[in-house]
Amino acid sequence: MARPRILVVGAGFAGVECVRRLERGLAPGEADIVLVTPFSYQLYLPLLPQVASGVLTPQSVAVSLRRSQRHRTRIVPGGAVGVDTQAKVCVVRKITDEIVNEPYDHLVVAAGSVTRTFDIPGLVENARGMKTLAEAAYVRDHVISQLDLADASHDEAERAARLQFVVVGGGYAGTETAACLQRLTTNALRRYPRLDPKLLKWHLIDIAPKLMPELGDKLGKTALEILRRRGIDVSLGVSVAKAAPDEVTFTDGRVLPCRTLIWTAGVTASPLVGTLDAETVRGRLAVTPEMAVPGKNGVFALGDAAAVPDLAKGDGAVCPPTAQHAMRQGRALADNLIASLRNRPLRPYVHRDLGLVVDLGGRDAVSRPLGIELKGMPAQAVARGYHWSSLRTNVAKTRVMTNWLLNAVAGDDFVRTGFQARKPATLRDFEYTDAYLTPDEVRAHTASAVTHG
Template sequence: MARSRILVVGAGFGGVECVQRLERKLGPEEAEISLVTPVSYQLYLPLLPQVAAGVLTPQSVAVSLRRSRRHRTRIIPGGAIGVDPKAKICVIRKITGEITYQPYDYIVLAPGSITRTFDIPGLVDNARGMKTLAEAAYVRDHVIAQLDLADASTDEKEREARLQFVVVGGGYAGTETAACLQRVTSHAVRRYPRLDPKQIKWHLIDIAPKLMPELGDKLGATALDILRKRGIEVSLGVSIAKAGPDEVTFTDGRVLPCRTLIWTAGVVASPLIGTLGAETVRGRLMVSPELRVSGLDGVFALGDAGAVPDLAKGGDAICPPTAQHALRQGRTAADNVIATVRDQPLRPYEHKDLGLVVDLGGRDAVSKPMGVPLRGLPAQAVARGYHWSALRTNVAKARVLTNWVLNAVAGDDFVRTGFQAQKPASLHDFEYTNAYLTPEQVREHTASLTVRG
């Protein structure tokens, strides 16, 4: 019997969990497993705001795939830019730019997401995202550069613009980013004697009427109170009308002199999803409770890529695209691929909510583990304990713990590491959103190929 060819796309929470489970449960004689990823690590995304703040080094949240796998899986260094589900071929652009074609019998799509943008003048060119490790490192360099330039400037208008920072998005990413970076800049005044701490202003805005509504009214109000007491101006029901290189216009008419716009207003599924020509729900592939993509043989999807029915809520509810869900869906996808290979019954994805954690930097945090509301140091202990335990390797755990202790004892540093370019990089540059094919282009690529079964 020929070995099944299993291809996993994406090395996020779901993809890596799926690969590891496949390796544990499938024998080498049953299947050959391949993983497509442009980077050689799994990014621990929830800790990116702490990388931007310099609390953690970039390497701490980049968990090596070579350490966390069993060495059976072939890692293809590149990005999947198209899938032909009829021919069962995935089109891959390697990190060298070379196009290659990977045939499969079963494919698990876990390519993650990209930053969601809108048709706002100047947004794509002037906003910075917080979705990748490179973006977090760039944002840190950029913020410190503004402090350096403001400290050296003799022009009050320039200084005012450089010391105003705007974060768009009142979800977890935006709230934690604003909180962590504000803490850094507030500590910076001790190292920049020419800066007036009253001139450093952080703005957090969101079009929604509530901050982090998933926390509930009480904890959401607590988080809002913490941010405002720290001097962050939070504006709800407001978004960006126009973004320029040195000023930002809000939808309420305010025009703010500003050189730093950080955009975290949600995510959308990877453009890879659009190459399959399959039915979608809210931009994600329609899948069954068993994570199979409707109408496509051998295709599974999860996380940000799949609109997985939420059986706990029932009705038309779908699971939110969180790391907690992606991790557990990765296990279910692996089990169902194995069941398909062995001609066994599949099982649906069901879950129990483990709660929420929000780290606001320092001693500030709000958490809701298993529905129990916490704030302050107990919430901080739960938040960091959860993140620490979720890291896959002991090396990553040691690095993160060491960084936390060092930051608590020695405080913040204000060092630019060289990511600050002469020409600011756009969202497209960091997230490669222009790299994907159309369904027609995918078919053109695969039409001339002869794939042996």
């Protein structure tokens, strides 16, 4: 009798935690585990702003799957572009662009999310994202190149425009990105004696009335004060009305000459969700508290791709798309899969909030571990301690700690690698959001494979 096949799509926090738990909980030969991911690493997303600012190297936050897994899992190098839930087949586009079918008995949709955009003129063509490792490396090169170009320019207007930077999104990603990059550029100007430090300006804007409302009023206000004290212009209740290569127009009518627009205004579930032809909640797959997709036999979903009921809050609330939830859901779902294989009852996902941490670079941070509000160095110690302990391999932990110590002792460096130097990178260049199939295309592909198989 063939062994049950568990197919996990996505190597983010949810997918990796699920696979790790399955490898430890399943007996040898009890089931086959397959992981579909275009990259052989788990990206530690919360530390991307530190990659963009050069505090950490890209390799530090790319945790090797080959090191962290027990080698019982077969890794398929590609991205899932469609699911036929009737045939129980996942359609995968491999990194060679070859399209293959991966059958499953149990499917775990942990495909994560992509950058959420709006119908704003020029946004997709002129904004840069901060969702992938490649984007963080590109943003770093781009920001440093603006300093180099401003220093070489004899045009005062061009020089001023290149030293204006706009970050959209007052959540964790946007706030930490603006804080870390502002610190980098401020320190870098000491190496550019021809540039007037007064011309350097970072803008953080968000349509929401509060900065990081998840922190609560007190810590949110503290974070806002820290940013403004450091010279970051924070505008709330404001968004982008139009974006061009050399200027950004805000919804309050301001037109800002600048060459850098970083877009971090939220995420939306992976387009893979739309291929399952299943019910969604605000774009995320609707699931039961046990993380099963109703009406889709053997299909489970979690993390950013799923609207997992938040039983701790009740009243129809769903869990926010955070790493903390994704990791816990991954472990809980693995336990449910094992229970399902052994004909035991499944358990609903219930969580206990551990708190929040926000690293603003240098000695600045705000944290709320277990409800205790902290700021400054104590908050920084908690934030970095949490991130460090969450890294899954000793190699990754060693690299990150070494990078932190080196940056603390030697300071920042301002080297450009030349990554995509002559090709403007847009939001669509790194996330491949146009690679997915429609439900009809998925069914046609799986039917064709059956006919020719």
